[in-house]
Amino acid sequence: MAIDNEQLTIDNEGAVDDAAALSEQGDDGFLLDIRNLVVKFHTDDGVVHAVNGLDLSLKPGETLGLVGETGAGKTTSALAIMGLIDCPPGRLHSGEIIYKDRDLMKIKEDEYLHIRGREISMIFQDPMTALNPIMTVVDQISEVIENHQKVSAKEAEARAIEMLNIVRIPAERAKEYPHQFSGGMRQRVVIAIALACNPSLLIADEPTTALDVTIQAQVLRMMKDLRSKFNTSMIMITHDFGIVAETCDHVAIMYAGEIVESGTLKDIFKSAAHPYTIGLFNAIPNLEKDIEFLYQIEGLMPDPMDLPDGCPFSPRCAYAEEMCHTQKPEKLALPGEGHMVKCHIHAGQLATKEIGGREAAI
Numbered sequence: 396m397a398i399d400n401e402q403l404t405i406d407n408e409g410a411v412d413d414a415a416a417l418s419e420q421g422d423d424g425f426l427l428d429i430r431n432l433v434v435k436f437h438t439d440d441g442v443v444h445a446v447n448g449l450d451l452s453l454k455p456g457e458t459l460g461l462v463g464e465t466g467a468g469k470t471t472s473a474l475a476i477m478g479l480i481d482c483p484p485g486r487l488h489s490g491e492i493i494y495k496d497r498d499l500m501k502i503k504e505d506e507y508l509h510i511r512g513r514e515i516s517m518i519f520q521d522p523m524t525a526l527n528p529i530m531t532v533v534d535q536i537s538e539v540i541e542n543h544q545k546v547s548a549k550e551a552e553a554r555a556i557e558m559l560n561i562v563r564i565p566a567e568r569a570k571e572y573p574h575q576f577s578g579g580m581r582q583r584v585v586i587a588i589a590l591a592c593n594p595s596l597l598i599a600d601e602p603t604t605a606l607d608v609t610i611q612a613q614v615l616r617m618m619k620d621l622r623s624k625f626n627t628s629m630i631m632i633t634h635d636f637g638i639v640a641e642t643c644d645h646v647a648i649m650y651a652g653e654i655v656e657s658g659t660l661k662d663i664f665k666s667a668a669h670p671y672t673i674g675l676f677n678a679i680p681n682l683e684k685d686i687e688f689l690y691q692i693e694g695l696m697p698d699p700m701d702l703p704d705g706c707p708f709s710p711r712c713a714y715a716e717e718m719c720h721t722q723k724p725e726k727l728a729l730p731g732e733g734h735m736v737k738c739h740i741h742a743g744q745l746a747t748k749e750i751g752g753r754e755a756a757i
């Protein structure tokens with residue numbers, strides 16, 4: 396199982412340097428620092444273990460790619476940051492979400508109303524469901540500005556038109572409704588709403604999945620430009636390594652509600668260490684190789700109501716040995732800037748010495 400990710404170009408090196416450092420950050424230098432977050436949903440059928448000890452951090456100006464299959468817990472983690480987990484059935488059981496030295500898990504809903512939309516914004520996957528179908532686009536942007544900034548309705552509208560201009564929607568179309576726009580334009584309106592109050596943190600949840608390929612590229616380019624223009628830190632949720640290569644400077648691989656590997660873009664793309672990460676890279680089609688079938692990781696993500704003991708990836712892992720099924724791997728630091736992996740191989744606890752067709756980085 397050789398890792399072959401050369402077909403992906405990393406053209407984002409130095410992206411952190413592009414963004415000027417933000418003044419507001421926690422004492423530890425992080426804008427956002429999530430520690431051991433546990434989110435469960437208590438349903439009539441049982442408890443859904445959606446997020447299981449998530450650790451994630453983001454410095455001002457950084458873009459973090461949160462990568463994983465459907466059901467890994469990416470969106471639930473984002474909704475937890477936004478304070479949008481419906482309770483019941485959802486519950487944030489434990490952990491901390493430290494944003495600029497404040498634990499968001501301890502603040503009241505009225506405080507969250509000041510943070511959501513102004514400090515932290517989110518771009519949802521489907522722009523049609525994110526927008527209000529019976530409001531003009533200019534009114535939807537103005538509403539956010541009026542809610543968070545002390546400006547008159549007239550000033551808010553002028554600012555909204557300015558935002559439409561920034562996302563390249565002509566002012567003449569400001570009084571139109573969402574259904575009168577194409578998918579790409581609707582997503583640009585959503586981006587304008589998200590950036591209208593110049594948030595410190597933008598969470599983009601698969602923002603281009605609902606768009607066709609050519610529009611995807613335009614929207615991504617625009618998001619990258621705007622991120623630099625507004626000095627916004629970003630969490631890019633995606634299952635597409637092409638998007639990660641294009642936009643991110645750090646990457647966290649999520650599986651069954653936890654981060655199994657994280658590091659800089661370069662560390663993950665050039666020295667992927669976890670068998671799941673390597674499997675994801677191997678599943679990317681390579682135009683230079685003539686193959687009959689695409690590689691796939693056998694099996695499915697475990698049922699979050701019935702997670703395996705030990706390593707969550709053990710039922711699908713080609714390297715699993717007995718201890719993988721009983722003992723949970725701990726975080727292990729690898730060479731590189733903050734490169735971390737959770738796998739017994741790298742702790743030297745398995746007989747396996749080869750991983751991904753090369754010597755394991757033990």
Ligand code: SF4
Pocket residue numbers: 669670671706707708709710712713714715716719724737738739740745
């Ligand atoms: Fe595979 Fe074991 Fe590593 Fe889990 S701990 S990824 S099962 S080798």
